[in-house]
Amino acid sequence: MRKLILSTLAVLSMAAIPALAEEGPALEHQNWPWLGVFGKYDQAQLKRGYQIYHDVCSACHSLNLVAYRNLADIGFTQDEIKAIAAEKTVKDGPNDQGEMFDRPARPSDHFVPPFANDQAARAANNGALPPDQSLLVKARKGGPDYVYAILTGYEDAPAGATVPDGMSYNKVFPGHNIGMPQPLTDDAVTYADGTKATLDQEAKDITAFLNWTSEPELDTRHSLGIKVLGFLVVLTALFYALKRKVWSDVDH
Numbered sequence: 001m002r003k004l005i006l007s008t009l010a011v012l013s014m015a016a017i018p019a020l021a022e023e024g025p026a027l028e029h030q031n032w033p034w035l036g037v038f039g040k041y042d043q044a045q046l047k048r049g050y051q052i053y054h055d056v057c058s059a060c061h062s063l064n065l066v067a068y069r070n071l072a073d074i075g076f077t078q079d080e081i082k083a084i085a086a087e088k089t090v091k092d093g094p095n096d097q098g099e100m101f102d103r104p105a106r107p108s109d110h111f112v113p114p115f116a117n118d119q120a121a122r123a124a125n126n127g128a129l130p131p132d133q134s135l136l137v138k139a140r141k142g143g144p145d146y147v148y149a150i151l152t153g154y155e156d157a158p159a160g161a162t163v164p165d166g167m168s169y170n171k172v173f174p175g176h177n178i179g180m181p182q183p184l185t186d187d188a189v190t191y192a193d194g195t196k197a198t199l200d201q202e203a204k205d206i207t208a209f210l211n212w213t214s215e216p217e218l219d220t221r222h223s224l225g226i227k228v229l230g231f232l233v234v235l236t237a238l239f240y241a242l243k244r245k246v247w248s249d250v251d252h
C-alpha cells in the first residue's frame with residue numbers, strides 16, 4: 001500500500017514539474033465576479049468592456065467569432081445593435097451584374113476586422129500580429145488574470161534591459177518586449193454609464209468582456225448547475241423518506 005502511495009506521488013510530481021517550469025512570472029489573482037458555482041457576469045461591466053473594445057482594441061484586434069447580434073446577450077437592444085453594426089462596411093455579392101459591392105454590416109454579420117489580412121495587420125504594427133481576441137482569454141495560461149496583468153503591466157524598462165524600437169517593456173509578457181504599445185491609461189475612454197475610467201477599471205472591464213466572448217454560455221451553465229444540484233437534493237430527500245417508509249415495518 002505504502003509503495004503504491006509513494007509511486008503515485010512520484011508520478012504526480014513528475015507531471016507537475018514541467019508545468020512549474022513553463023510558468024512565467026506569478027500572476028496576481030483577481031476576484032472575477034463570474035468565478036465559483038454562483039458566479040455570474042456583471043452585465044454593466046460587460047457593456048463597459050464592449051465600449052473599450054469598440055473605442056480602443058478594435059483599432060488593431062479582430063473579434064472574428066462574435067456576431068453583432070450576440071451583443072443582445074449582454075444587454076444591448078436590437079436598435080443599438082443595428083446602429084453598432086451599421087458603423088462598419090462589409091463586402092457582399094455578387095449582385096445581378098456579377099459584381100461585389102459594399103454594404104453596411106448587419107446584426108447577423110460577424111465583427112468586421114480592422115485589417116484585410118494578417119500581412120496588413122503586421123505591416124501596421126511593426127511586424128507584430130495582434131491576435132484575434134475572440135478566444136484570447138481561453139488561449140492564454142492564467143486566462144483573465146493574464147490579460148489583466150498584460151494591460152496593467154507596462155512600466156519603464158529596468159536598467160540593463162534593451163527594448164527594441166517600436167516595442168514596449170511589459171513585466172508579464174514572456175520576454176518582456178511586447179509589440180503592442182500600452183493601450184489603456186487612466187481616462188482612455190469616457191464610459192457611457194458614468195463609471196470613472198481608471199486604468200484598473202478599464203483593464204477589468206475589457207477582460208470581463210473578452211472572457212464573455214470566449215465563454216458566452218457561462219451564466220447558463222452555472223444556473224443549470226445550480227438547478228441540477230437543487231434537483232438532486234430534493235431527490236435524495238424523497239428517496240430517504242421512501243426508504244424510511246419501506247423499512248418502517250421491519251424491527252431493527
Ligand code: HEC
Pocket residue numbers: 052053056057058059060061125128129130131136140147150151177178179180181183184206
Ligand atoms: C495599436 C494596435 C493595438 C491596440 C490598439 C491594441 N493592441 Fe493588443 N496587441 C497588439 C499587437 C501588435 C500585439 C502582439 C504583440 C506581440 O506579439 O509582441 C498585441 C497583443 C495583445 C495581447 C496578447 C499578448 C499575448 O500573450 O500574445 C493582449 C492580451 C492584447 N493585445 C490585448 C489588447 C487589448 C485588451 C486591447 C484594448 C484595450 C489592445 N490589445 C489594443 C496591438 C494592439
